[in-house]
Amino acid sequence: MQRLLILITKRPYHSIASQEGLDVILAASVFTECSVLFLSDGLLQLLPDQKANDTKIKVFTRGYAALPDYGVEQFYCQSSDLEKWSLDSKMLLVEPISLSPSEINPLIRSFDKVLNL
Amino acid sequence: MKFMLAVLGDPLHCQGPMTAYRFAEAVVTAGHTIHRVFFYQGAVLVANDLAEPPQDETSITQLWQHLASENSIELVACIASASRRGIFDEDEAIRYQKSTSSISSGFIIGGLGQLLEGILVADRTVTFGS
Numbered sequence: 001m002q003r004l005l006i007l008i009t010k011r012p013y014h015s016i017a018s019q020e021g022l023d024v025i026l027a028a029s030v031f032t033e034c035s036v037l038f039l040s041d042g043l044l045q046l047l048p049d050q051k052a053n054d055t056k057i058k059v060f061t062r063g064y065a066a067l068p069d070y071g072v073e074q075f076y077c078q079s080s081d082l083e084k085w086s087l088d089s090k091m092l093l094v095e096p097i098s099l100s101p102s103e104i105n106p107l108i109r110s111f112d113k114v115l116n117l
Numbered sequence: 118m119k120f121m122l123a124v125l126g127d128p129l130h131c132q133g134p135m136t137a138y139r140f141a142e143a144v145v146t147a148g149h150t151i152h153r154v155f156f157y158q159g160a161v162l163v164a165n166d167l168a169e170p171p172q173d174e175t176s177i178t179q180l181w182q183h184l185a186s187e188n189s190i191e192l193v194a195c196i197a198s199a200s201r202r203g204i205f206d207e208d209e210a211i212r213y214q215k216s217t218s219s220i221s222s223g224f225i226i227g228g229l230g231q232l233l234e235g236i237l238v239a240d241r242t243v244t245f246g247s
Contacts, residue, residue: 002237017125017158017247020198024157027229032237113236115123116244 004034005111008042012061013052018045019060021117026063026070028115035074036067037107038096043081046092064093078104118149121239123232126247127159128177134163137245138180145188153191153235154181156224159247161194161204164224167217182223193227194220 006025012018022045028034038045045061052059067073075096082089082098089095099107108114122141126133137154144151156163163177170176185192194204203219206226210218220226236242 004233004236016201020158023197024229024232028233031230031233113242115236115242116246117125 001033002112003110004028004032004113004115005108006034006036007039007108007114007116008036008045009039009117011041011044012047012050013055013057014041017117019058022060022063024115024117025067025072029067029070029072034072035076035111036072036096037076037104038081039078039104040081043077043085043087043092043096046077046094046096047087048091048093061093067094076107118240119238120144120149120151121235121242122151122154123236123242123244124154124156124160124163125158126245128163130159131247133245133247134160134177134181137243138177138184140243140245141184141190145184145190151188151190152239153193153231154185155227155232155235156192156194156198157229157232158195158198159202160245161199161202164192164194164199164204164220165202166221167203167219178221182221185223192224193231194224195232196226196228199226 008021010018050061075094076099077096079098079100089098122137124134124137128134205215205218206220207218
């Protein structure tokens with residue numbers, strides 16, 4: 001089975017694209033072994049207790065917490081992004097493995113296919 | 118080499134769909150094949166038959182139609198993204214009780230499975246973002 005890495009780089013409610021990105025991860029989990037790398041503002045997708053309902057927007061980010069049930073179990077992020085937002089990976093909807101910036105490139109190269117969303 | 122293209126950006130808001138077109142043109146000129154072009158997110162608007170750019174402007178829709186028909190390239194617009202943005206084929210127009218279909222000829226409506234299948238089958242997947 002091919003290993004697919006999906007890159008999530010956009011903040012959660014900047015446009016509908018973020019919601020559609022989660023749809024791709026869910027669909028990918030049906031087809032192949034899928035991992036997700038959250039980079040830059042994409043890490044904010046994993047913040048718990050987002051209150052987008054206050055702005056009449058569907059809180060789709062809860063769906064990330066369900067990904068392990070779909071067989072998506074490997075999540076990664078960049079340690080410098082955690083530091084930038086003063087976040088601890090344990091407080092997020094799923095717990096990503098924190099990698100140093102120099103480890104990101106080898107991680108991406110270790111996958112058969114990469115989809116950058 | 119077999120390429121899969123994923124086009125994400127809205128044609129009126131970014132250069133992505135035009136860059137993807139020029140890349141696709143280069144791919145076939147170089148003798149490679151394109152397994153499929155999957156239009157997702159705002160890029161489904163490339164398939165909008167109801168849009169009409171001024172006569173002195175390039176129609177990105179027509180560019181893709183010509184390239185696809187000359188090289189037998191499958192152009193797929195994601196069904197979920199398309200429904201959100203008013204792109205319907207005849208079946209979907211009936212299903213949602215719309216007054217007309219709105220997808221340009223040469224494009225078909227498909228599911229995310231066709232994006233994933235293409236990624237897994239192709240030698241290279243190239244994404245054109247927003």
